[in-house]
Amino acid sequence: MDAKPTDEETADALSRVEAEPLLPVEKQLIAGSLLLGAALLGVLLWVTATYFPAK
Amino acid sequence: MKSWVRTEDTLAVLLGFGVLALSLPGIAGYDLLGWAASVKIWANPAEAISPASKGYAPLTGPGAVAATFAFLLAVLSAGMVFIGASPAKFAVRFAVLFALAFACWVGGHYVHVAATPDKYKSLGITWSLGLTNEAGYLFALLGGLVIANFVPAFAAWLKEAGRSELYIKAAIIIIGASLGAKAADESGKTQAILFRGLAAIVEAYLVYWAFVYLVARKFFGFSREWAAPLASGISICGVSAAITTGAAIRARPVVPVMVSSLVVVFSVVEMLILPPVARYLLADEPMVAAAWMGLAVKTDGAAISTGSLTAGLFFPGTEGVSAREAMVLTTTTVKVFIDLFIGVWAVILAVIWAKVIDRKPGATVPWRDIWERFPKFVFGYVLTFGVCFAIGLADPASIKPMKDGAEQADVFRRLFFVLTFFSIGLAANFRRLWAEGLGKLALVYVACLFGFVIWVGLGISWLFFHGVGPVPGKG
Numbered sequence: 439m440d441a442k443p444t445d446e447e448t449a450d451a452l453s454r455v456e457a458e459p460l461l462p463v464e465k466q467l468i469a470g471s472l473l474l475g476a477a478l479l480g481v482l483l484w485v486t487a488t489y490f491p492a493k
Numbered sequence: 494m495k496s497w498v499r500t501e502d503t504l505a506v507l508l509g510f511g512v513l514a515l516s517l518p519g520i521a522g523y524d525l526l527g528w529a530a531s532v533k534i535w536a537n538p539a540e541a542i543s544p545a546s547k548g549y550a551p552l553t554g555p556g557a558v559a560a561t562f563a564f565l566l567a568v569l570s571a572g573m574v575f576i577g578a579s580p581a582k583f584a585v586r587f588a589v590l591f592a593l594a595f596a597c598w599v600g601g602h603y604v605h606v607a608a609t610p611d612k613y614k615s616l617g618i619t620w621s622l623g624l625t626n627e628a629g630y631l632f633a634l635l636g637g638l639v640i641a642n643f644v645p646a647f648a649a650w651l652k653e654a655g656r657s658e659l660y661i662k663a664a665i666i667i668i669g670a671s672l673g674a675k676a677a678d679e680s681g682k683t684q685a686i687l688f689r690g691l692a693a694i695v696e697a698y699l700v701y702w703a704f705v706y707l708v709a710r711k712f713f714g715f716s717r718e719w720a721a722p723l724a725s726g727i728s729i730c731g732v733s734a735a736i737t738t739g740a741a742i743r744a745r746p747v748v749p750v751m752v753s754s755l756v757v758v759f760s761v762v763e764m765l766i767l768p769p770v771a772r773y774l775l776a777d778e779p780m781v782a783a784a785w786m787g788l789a790v791k792t793d794g795a796a797i798s799t800g801s802l803t804a805g806l807f808f809p810g811t812e813g814v815s816a817r818e819a820m821v822l823t824t825t826t827v828k829v830f831i832d833l834f835i836g837v838w839a840v841i842l843a844v845i846w847a848k849v850i851d852r853k854p855g856a857t858v859p860w861r862d863i864w865e866r867f868p869k870f871v872f873g874y875v876l877t878f879g880v881c882f883a884i885g886l887a888d889p890a891s892i893k894p895m896k897d898g899a900e901q902a903d904v905f906r907r908l909f910f911v912l913t914f915f916s917i918g919l920a921a922n923f924r925r926l927w928a929e930g931l932g933k934l935a936l937v938y939v940a941c942l943f944g945f946v947i948w949v950g951l952g953i954s955w956l957f958f959h960g961v962g963p964v965p966g967k968g
Contacts, residue, residue, distance in 0.1 A: 447747060467703070468703040468707050475696055478696065485692070486957060490689060
């Protein structure tokens, strides 16, 4: 495990965070993840109800 | 031996396997663990502690505590040697931590705290807070919290022994055996829980991570290096996910370590708030509540402890053992699947960062770093669960003896739970939230966790677990 940073080190690291615009690949990752989640929701609910019904 | 082998994960698996091995003779009627200390609801402090098995009654309560302490001290100190920590430093601190945690555990079993209404007559009382035996864990958590926040120097001194992840992972390995035997007994329901748990975490992962990453990047202005571990830490599995993600995207060590410290603080808040909320909101849906604890509470220790706490609230009496086990199986299944999925997600992120975002000459996927930080104890759980499940399916007559053996080991599961709760409290110093520069980090955590993750987790749990399993008062 890495050594725990002090509060001062963390504050320093956070204060030096520079704004970075969202890259196209990040937008694709976010959108792809959410869309896949939405699509799989229907599939998984159908499989659950069909093959693993509540008892 | 390779460095990634000599870790707390491996030690937890060895501890769990060791305890289970000692419980195996129980199948043939030999009780090798009955000397361990067991705590029951008490009005007279002299009657609070006894050996777990009646066969060891002559040992008396104090003798059982001494034997339990000596056993844990010996195996854990040897474990410290194994992982390269100082056994002497650990031993002194563990002695103090054990004494404090055990005292809290006993305190939580006081008759006016723990007794449920159905026990009033036999215990000769007319009122109680009715917090059940699980109050002992709650007292341990509060004990650790008091020390962390009011005597931080003492908490820092105890830190070497406050290894919550080690204790809970050993407990999870032990739970694996009893849940495996139970699963074989009810294989249809278990298959449903396993699939529904897998489906729930796939959904949660895909929705949580993307949303939290977007919020951290777009609305709070975090860089990619901060946003990715933050998204994994808040949305998925706290410490393990933040650290594995940090390795996958080659973040500086300060990032996942800092995120992890926030995870612990907020998981304590969840541990205190969510079980009663679940009991109130989901009175007839205990399995939804159990899955919700797995999806909402971060870190293995906090999630599985909270699942157990919640199960105790839904089914407090001895007649509710089977239903409690079903709930714990659900929370554990969800959490273990999440841990497994961390590896998958880390690889996806590593590929994207190495091939598209960083695109440094010679950049490769850090397979070794991901593997080293992956929570490998899940393989131990899968093994104990899988072996007991397979044996039970192949030979149903073996289920009862396996359950008896697992019951003997369960006394150590409870002890590890107490040590976990106390250690989590010990690590949760709320003053850190006010430390300079951490405000924004804490704010994004609060906003995403309490504004989104918890409620989406409830929705997903409801979709996949409503109508499943036991109903309080009916089974």
